[in-house]
Amino acid sequence: MEDGNGGQNLPTKTLDSDLDPNLQKKHQSMLDRLSARHQTRLDSSLTRLDSSLTRRSDLSNSSESTSSFLSRFSDSKRSIESQLAESRQIASSDPARLKSHLDDISSSISELEKLVAENSYFLPSYEVRSSLKTISDLRQNVESLTAELVPKKKFTFKNKATAKKEPPKELEIEKSNSVSTKTSNNFVIRDSPGFRNKANEIFEKKFRGSDIGEFTLSDLDSCEVRLSGCFDALFINRLKNCRIYSGPVTGSVLIEDVEDCIFVLASHQIRIHLAKRSDFYLRVRSRPIIEDSNGVRFAPYCLEYQGIEDELEAAGLGEETGNWANVDDFKWLRAVQSPNWCLLLENERVEKVYVANLETGNEGS
């Protein structure tokens, strides 16, 4: 210390000697400050050490906080679940409040997620995983509820969105629905021919001459539909518990949102979206595809009526290509078999379906 001062003292020689004690004082205060800093550093590292020691030694304490976390977690989970259960009621009694109610649920889920994150450093990894799983399940519930309850389109059965499994996209789609109804209001689109909004009925239609074009089946519940003769395109939308038998479609068939149905179809292209628990008996020139579907089963075409062979031939569907079994699942882009569909075993298939030759069918509405 004296040495260090020596260097500094040299120039001070030229200064007045009464400044010297002053300088000494300054020097002393600096030393004091330095040692004070050192002390605080020591102190803080000690406390750090201390706290880490307590943490390590107090394992019992940590398990206790695990259990307290778990009880907090399950409390909030329960309250969120009850809120979720309420929302259905709110949707019917007070739809205006529904939006904010659902938002509240979402924010409590986020809160819960934060809780997990904050406590994750001491939680056993199993608890972290299962908590996160619970949270994502809750999210899924909210999302499907939102999709189910929020879009209030007229004349719509409510189960459309429940089958969808892409939450972020759903929001976009719903937004677009509300926006776009406006555009279609500006411009009234004529209805295409078809059977719509019916329950517990049997429909028949034979396509001839000027009838031939596209045809729509939508919003049918527990109906049977028999279509014969060639036609250009078939659109199927929102069917429940129906049986659809169709002669050859020269263009494509587009199926969306069906549940517990049986389809017997022949077409050049077949696309199946949002189908649940349904059987498809197909003759198809290209590979049929499914998307967002599950529990769907496939078998070869089995429809019979007078003249069907000629009609199939004329539509280019005379030969069995075997493509009914070559299903592409757009939600399962892997080499292993998709869990969403399977082939119908022979003993599970329906017998050949005979539909009487329909000379005069009731016209599509």
Next chain:
Amino acid sequence: MGLLSIIRKIKRKEKEMRILMVGLDNSGKTTIVMKINGEDTSVISPTLGFNIKTITYQKYTLNIWDVGGQRTIRSYWRNYFEQTDGLVWVVDSSDLRRLDDCKMELDNLLKEERLSGASLLILANKQDIKGALTPTEIAKVLNLEAMDKTRHWKIVGCSAYTGEGLLEGFDWLVQDIASRIYVLD
């Protein structure tokens, strides 16, 4: 020399155009490409992924990217936006129910900056089907008049089944791109 001008120079030399075909599933994109290329259109499966076709059209080489339209894979469209000279939006004119979907997807696409310079051809496909909307009606539903004024666009009715209208549409598209990118000779 900027990158863009280098690319332009290379393209000018080879007279190449990159064309992106998009639209909802079942609108007939692949069938259109096959038909233009003179291939058999009787067995076409829904596109899982994409197809690229290089065809010589007039004195140009068209690289046509035909990208699948199923909902699951629409989010991948954006991977194909880069350096697109021409955009072909295909509409199934007989699918009245999904016109709203169609409008929404087109609107989203046109917001895309990387496509802002591309000429837009809208093909109102399936005109052969009775009950299909006319191109004029499709234009109204899609509200094409409200489009950004800087965009070069045209709507053409067509049938990939008969081939009608396809050449008219592609002629316009190729000419429009050529007049933007290449010095006409």
